[in-house]
Amino acid sequence: MSQFNKKLEQASKTNNSLLCIGLDADLAKIPQHLLNDSDPLYAFNQQIIEATKDLVCAYKPNMAFYEMHGIYGLESLIKTIELISSYNIPVILDGKRGDIGNTSAAYAKSAFEVFKADAITVNPYMGEDSVMPFLEYKDRGVFVLCLTSNSGAQDFELPIYKKVALKVKEWNKHNNAGLVVGATKPEQLKEIRALVPDLPLLIPGIGAQGGEIKATVQAGVDNKGGKAIINSSRSIIYASGKEDFARAAQKAAKELRDQINSHRFGK
Amino acid sequence: MSQFNKKLEQASKTNNSLLCIGLDADLAKIPQHLLNDSDPLYAFNQQIIEATKDLVCAYKPNMAFYEMHGIYGLESLIKTIELISSYNIPVILDGKRGDIGNTSAAYAKSAFEVFKADAITVNPYMGEDSVMPFLEYKDRGVFVLCLTSNSGAQDFELPIYKKVALKVKEWNKHNNAGLVVGATKPEQLKEIRALVPDLPLLIPGIGAQGGEIKATVQAGVDNKGGKAIINSSRSIIYASGKEDFARAAQKAAKELRDQINSHRFGK
Numbered sequence: 001m002s003q004f005n006k007k008l009e010q011a012s013k014t015n016n017s018l019l020c021i022g023l024d025a026d027l028a029k030i031p032q033h034l035l036n037d038s039d040p041l042y043a044f045n046q047q048i049i050e051a052t053k054d055l056v057c058a059y060k061p062n063m064a065f066y067e068m069h070g071i072y073g074l075e076s077l078i079k080t081i082e083l084i085s086s087y088n089i090p091v092i093l094d095g096k097r098g099d100i101g102n103t104s105a106a107y108a109k110s111a112f113e114v115f116k117a118d119a120i121t122v123n124p125y126m127g128e129d130s131v132m133p134f135l136e137y138k139d140r141g142v143f144v145l146c147l148t149s150n151s152g153a154q155d156f157e158l159p160i161y162k163k164v165a166l167k168v169k170e171w172n173k174h175n176n177a178g179l180v181v182g183a184t185k186p187e188q189l190k191e192i193r194a195l196v197p198d199l200p201l202l203i204p205g206i207g208a209q210g211g212e213i214k215a216t217v218q219a220g221v222d223n224k225g226g227k228a229i230i231n232s233s234r235s236i237i238y239a240s241g242k243e244d245f246a247r248a249a250q251k252a253a254k255e256l257r258d259q260i261n262s263h264r265f266g267k
Numbered sequence: 268m269s270q271f272n273k274k275l276e277q278a279s280k281t282n283n284s285l286l287c288i289g290l291d292a293d294l295a296k297i298p299q300h301l302l303n304d305s306d307p308l309y310a311f312n313q314q315i316i317e318a319t320k321d322l323v324c325a326y327k328p329n330m331a332f333y334e335m336h337g338i339y340g341l342e343s344l345i346k347t348i349e350l351i352s353s354y355n356i357p358v359i360l361d362g363k364r365g366d367i368g369n370t371s372a373a374y375a376k377s378a379f380e381v382f383k384a385d386a387i388t389v390n391p392y393m394g395e396d397s398v399m400p401f402l403e404y405k406d407r408g409v410f411v412l413c414l415t416s417n418s419g420a421q422d423f424e425l426p427i428y429k430k431v432a433l434k435v436k437e438w439n440k441h442n443n444a445g446l447v448v449g450a451t452k453p454e455q456l457k458e459i460r461a462l463v464p465d466l467p468l469l470i471p472g473i474g475a476q477g478g479e480i481k482a483t484v485q486a487g488v489d490n491k492g493g494k495a496i497i498n499s500s501r502s503i504i505y506a507s508g509k510e511d512f513a514r515a516a517q518k519a520a521k522e523l524r525d526q527i528n529s530h531r532f533g534k
Contacts (some may be wrong), residue, residue, distance in 0.1 A: 150367040
């Protein structure tokens with residue numbers, strides 16, 4: 001088992017949770033009193049993390065929401081990852097990166113050495129040499145997009161997602177690969193789980209994107225009720241847009257964690 | 268014709284060139300005397316740009332090589348784009364970005380409003396809603412990965428690249444879309460050109476990656492000998508690893524531009 005998988009399993013066990021919170025902070029959506037802070041993105045993330053760190057198995061900041069604010073946003077991202085790491089909770093950097101081999105190596109260096117993430121999401125479109133440089137970081141996790149939760153998934157992913165799942169299984173020499181499979185497609189999720197019984201699955205699309213919880217959990221977990229990382233972003237971090245946002249996020253996270261757990265062992 | 272296409276055509280006409288130089292500066296590969304500069308990445312790019320700005324139709328910095336150096340690298344990227352823009356040459360930011368709709372909108376904002384690129388490369392794997400937020404910037408260009416120059420292209424791209432080409436053609440309401448097609452596959456390049464006779468094609472893979480020039484040019488240009496953006500990175504920017512690197516890059520760029528032109532009109 002890779003070091004990333006161990007860290008994930010430990011956090012999941014300690015917090016009795018398969019819940020991952022997506023840290024997609026948007027200055028237009030966070031409580032407006034935070035805009036007076038010298039670093040509003042970090043202030044928002046910090047309060048969300050402090051309120052939910054006993055309820056999650058991982059956090060997943062999406063790079064787009066930080067890049068959107070240029071240098072300032074990327075500085076906030078680095079501080080956010082440092083804070084999460086201080087609590088021994090794994091950080092899955094959602095970057096959906098991928099390029100020809102030597103360029104993917106530069107992205108891997110960025111994610112793992114500069115931003116110091118525990119894991120990254122990778123886009124498989126460009127094939128093997130675009131994915132391998134990430135997998136070569138044996139102590140980190142690599143979640144390859146397989147079948148995503150958005151409507152566009154039908155355009156190109158649907159015809160080839162099983163092939164992607166099988167290829168990733170083949171490339172997984174260091175036992176550090178996983179797949180991204182949307183919660184909006186429980187039937188295919190079940191199929192994919194059968195193809196890769198041992199891989200961790202990162203499952204976004206619960207909540208704002210409409211994925212149904214029971215079907216997702218039952219289709220996504222492995223035969224021990226684990227190895228599913230069920231992500232929710234907006235329905236937790238924006239549970240309240242007022243000063244009580246952190247407490248509201250805590251409440252939403254606890255409810256979702258407990259709801260997921262109620263379906264984990266086939267109940 | 269979109270504003271991006273006009274800017275591209277103007278630069279191509281002024282410099283009589285289809286050549287694009289990939290600015291993939293790597294601190295381990297640039298001439299070592301530059302490391303004494305306060306901003307070696309920018310110092311390198313600046314000298315390459317000053318030496319070649321009359322020879323190209325565009326520059327293409329790849330974000331990975333800047334992200335790899337964290338905040339510092341991204342500051343160098345911003346300065347590099349400002350310099351290129353001052354010469355009215357279009358900047359194609361090679362990011363291969365793509366995510367669900369609202370997240371792709373954040374990436375589009377990053378590329379076009381923060382980094383101020385004229386165009387971006389986009390990964391189509393996640394489908395329509397992942398590509399549209401970029402295309403909605405009507406005055407910018409969007410090059411969607413179709414069939415790339417790397418060995419991994421055979422894994423997932425080969426079965427679906429024609430479908431990608433036709434979908435992008437369909438999505439191109441604002442006449443600002445293009446495709447990325449590798450120079451290493453001239454037969455498929457010819458097929459794709461026939462499917463999208465009017466789209467600009469960004470063609471990497473000449474030089475270090477082994478694409479053959481004559482076949483690439485003849486297959487890639489439109490029926491007026493244009494709308495092909497032929498990219499070379501390493502074989503130009505690292506033409507010399509010594510103090511004469513800018514002059515060597517100029518020489519290599521001029522030779523490649525002229526060689527491309529010699530095949531442009533079916534000669």
